[in-house]
Amino acid sequence: xxxxxxxxxxxxxxxxxxxxxxxxxxxxxxxxxxxxxxxxxxxxxxxxxxxxxxxxxxxxxxxxxxxxxxxxxxxxxxxxxxxxxxxxxxxxxxxxxxxxxxxxxxxxxxxxxxxxxxxxxxxxxxxxxxxxxxxxxxxxxxxxxxxxxxxxxxxxxxxxxxxxxxxxxxxxxxxxxxxxxxxxxxx
DNA sequence: AGCGGGATTTTCT
DNA sequence: GAAAATCCCGCTT
Numbered sequence: 096x097x098x099x100x101x102x103x104x105x106x107x108x109x110x111x112x113x114x115x116x117x118x119x120x121x122x123x124x125x126x127x128x129x130x131x132x133x134x135x136x137x138x139x140x141x142x143x144x145x146x147x148x149x150x151x152x153x154x155x156x157x158x159x160x161x162x163x164x165x166x167x168x169x170x171x172x173x174x175x176x177x178x179x180x181x182x183x184x185x186x187x188x189x190x191x192x193x194x195x196x197x198x199x200x201x202x203x204x205x206x207x208x209x210x211x212x213x214x215x216x217x218x219x220x221x222x223x224x225x226x227x228x229x230x231x232x233x234x235x236x237x238x239x240x241x242x243x244x245x246x247x248x249x250x251x252x253x254x255x256x257x258x259x260x261x262x263x264x265x266x267x268x269x270x271x272x273x274x275x276x277x278x279x280x281x282x
Numbered sequence: 283a284g285c286g287g288g289a290t291t292t293t294c295t
Numbered sequence: 296g297a298a299a300a301t302c303c304c305g306c307t308t
Contacts, residue, residue: 134300142300152293169301170290176300189300218301260300 097236098244101160101179105135108160108179109188110271113253114245117193119224120238126198126224128214129245130190132272132279134258136176137186141263145185155232156185163240165221165231172218175226177235177242191217191259191270193224194278216280248273 100111112130119126136143136156144153144166155164156178164176164187176187193214195202202213202223214220221227226240235242251274258270259281272279 136300144300147294150294166300167292168299170292170299172301174300191300216301258300262298 096244097161098242101177102181103179105137105179105186105188106269108177108186109133109135109269110253110255112177112188112190113271113273114248116196116243116245117190117224118238118241118243119198121201121225124198124201126201127196128193128220128224129196130192131194131276132190132192133270134189134191135179135186135269135271136189137180138184140267140269142258142261142265142267143185149185153185156187157183158232159234161235161242163226163230163233163235165226165228165233167228168218173221173227174217175221175230189217190220192272192276192278192280193220194276195223211278215278 101108112133115130117128138145145156149157155162159182160178162178164178165173167173176189178187180186203209206213206223214223254272254274255268256270
């Protein structure tokens with residue numbers, strides 16, 4: 096079923112997305128993955144795209160919880176976020192890494208890589224799942240790209256640290272990942 | 283295993 | 296005009 100916690104804060108959404116699944120169908124091929132690493136961003140945070148207000152690029156982050164915010168960066172990569180919080184408040188959780196559950200061969204083909212390199216990073220997993228700008232604003236309740244509630248992950252198995260690749264608000268503890276999971280981007 | 287640089291283009295100042 | 300929520304490759308140790 097679709098998660099029921101997405102209208103909460105980005106911090107809580109990022110924490111609770113760990114263990115949830117993403118189901119993707121491409122040309123009758125099915126892929127299932129488990130979310131193992133996330134980061135949270137909201138409009139009070141200097142590192143967030145929404146910190147300086149709404150623009151064409153970030154408008155989806157101000158939309159309904161459960162939409163997908165996809166942005167393009169470094170001239171060649173896409174990254175995706177699950178929109179959190181109340182409508183009108185710019186917040187979301189970046190999906191940084193996923194663990195393949197099924198359809199591994201399909202993702203290996205799109206990535207031209209095998210093993211952990213298939214999905215141990217935010218732009219890598221977007222390539223593995225064929226997520227591009229066409230999915231910006233997509234509602235994750237619907238095929239062909241759906242978010243599904245997963246098994247509960249105990250607090251003892253979750254690590255909370257600083258985020259990766261940002262220059263502002265470096266000390267904020269807004270990154271979460273599943274302890275000892277091989278697909279986490281950095282340890 | 284770790285470091286450094288290049289790729290490539292949208293977005294915002 | 297500079298920076299960017301990144302990735303990959305090649306070089307060094």
